[in-house]
Amino acid sequence: MTRIVHRRDIIPGQTVEMVLHAPAIAAAARPGHFVILRVHPMGERIPLTIADADAAAGTITIVFLVVGTTTARLAQLSEGEEILDVCGPLGQATHLVRVGKVVCVGGGTGIAAMHHIAKGHAQVGNQVTAVIGARSADLLLFEEELGRFCHEVLVATNDGSRGVRGLVTDALRRHLAIHPDVAEVVAVGPVPMMRAVAELTRPLGIKTVVSLNSIMVDGMGMCGACRVRVGGEIRFACVDGPEFDGHAVDFDELAARLTAFVPQERQSYGCLGVCHG
């Protein structure tokens, strides 16, 4: 059982941040890692990125978008309550080396995952530019937090309510035009966004890392649910990733596999609060 030390709605009804008391996980967590959690005995196991970790305090932070049964249930828990199972840290940590200029692109809830990675890059001495985007200003996350260690935070919103009007790729394209010496781009967010970033950097030959959100069950390399095709080969996102070379990922296949359970997920969501207390 893992206690929720702190909880706040970042975007009411949509995005929640929780700080969890998980000393062993906090001590081992590195940027890029995630946890798998379960909220109740009949619940499913879902992966969430460790958005931040504080080894001294023994806490980890998760930020999640309420999209379905488990995230909705999780959002209902209050400060002081406990989460049934939290397992981690899982996955390979981000490969952090000093390379110079790094751009970290985050879209929607992906900004939270990107936050920990960007922080890691800043800690090893890279000059980090954050490019974050959302549909509108009220849906933006972590702008202030990123500002604490990023060289620059560029914002794009679809409606122009904050930063430049447009997509993160628009802001990224402009930035890369001015800074052709960017050594690495990291993109975390919805599949279409990661794909667009990878397509943008491909002709420029800039190394691009994406964090894949495939469907997972165990998160320990046992089930193969998370398989993705990278460079023509099957890789398991939970143990080989979740980060991969964005130029080698088969995004079509990833997008298709993410739809595998949509009808059942709807049914399960419709059942929330009816089927079990």
Add this chain to the structure above:
Amino acid sequence: MARGKIRPRVPMPMQDPLVRRGNFHEVALGYTREQAMAEASRCLQCTKPTCQSGCPVEVDCKGFIAHLAQGDVEGAFAVIRHTNSLPAVCGRVCPQEKQCERACKLAPTGEPIAIGRLERFVADAYYTSDACASAIAAASHCRMPQRDVRVACVGSGPSSLTAAGLLAALGAQVTVFEGLHEIGGVLVYGIPEFRLPKRIVATEVEHLRRLGVEFRTNWVVGQTIGLRALLERGYQAVFVGTGAGLPQFPGIPGESLLGVYSANEYLTRVNLMRAYEFPRADTPLPQGRRVTVIGGGNVAMDAARTALRLGALEVTIVYRRTQAEMPCRQEELEHAVEEGVRVRELVAPVAFEGDGKGWLAGLRVEHMVLGEPDDSGRRRPIPTGTTEVLPTDLCIIGIGTGPNPVLLRATPELARNRWGYIVTDPETGETSIPMVFAGGDIVTGAATVVLAMGAGRRAAQEIARRLGLV
């Protein structure tokens, strides 16, 4: 022992195939007391029994059957438990026909003693009888006083549970670290309820708890804590029993289509995550009307029979050799066929075909013929070039597994063989890291419960010796 006088084996009561294919209750119902005593009394009590050496953990079959024939369940249990820490599990899932029962002197008559069924009876009766309940309750008092010896077991499959049980009984403080949220390894995430009810595993685990074994779930060694860190934090020895859980895919076109699953994913969703109760359980389940299962082992049988129970109209097992070469327990194949699973022999999958919208529509297979025996002694399948498409909307792949990767990647200094399994000293189970032992599927590759237990036992004996517990 004139052959004519040998009474036939007492048959095992079973659920009717037509009924059981619609439920997850146990298929084999277990002997009654009378049936068990009748079967036990068939035992010849040979002066030089061979059954015991047929068992990888050397259960004293003759000894426990003698107690049972007198109606002494407690005595029989004590004899079994002396070498076997998971008798209720072994009595259900061991391939007895290849082990103790094959070595039985009556085997040539075709009616060997039903040793597995008797073992199951003894364990079940012991765990449920009132008299024994008090013995179990008392176990917490009569266990060896704990000494200042700490041992960690990684994983909670049969190898680790066996090692943990033995070491705890000798007074060590044992902690089992399991990555998943339930204890039991394949026994809970792989083998379905209708063959091995979860409560059986839970009972055996509870028994270990009473011996003083501490269980920590959601701890992934190599991620939450390193193997070296365990040694540094005061565990004097570590047993690694992480299993062979990495699913293999055949590497043929179309295997990423929706509707293609590894048997591990399918069975984990159903068993561990209880997807058969969806939507009461949150984990969704792949549904299929026409299901094909690739493989011929226990895993394939379990997946096929599970799909049938979940409402598939048609379930077909696709195997590249013939039924005679299938590595599964014979009983499971028979049960599957009785329940309505079809078997297509001598066909090998060559491609998954889609419906144009990303979903599986068919499995293309190539017809095979049998050639000469290969290294495994089984006749080798030879492709003929003729193919055919089996219409299917759900395909479950059970063609084998590789070593569970997490701990190995985090501990590159742990010596491995060319298939990636941990190398151990065959006598002691010690790995290339001193005081780190390993056993079970992570050493041998996918094998059996009782072999994993044997490995756990050997390693535990060595650990006990090194740490001065014996």
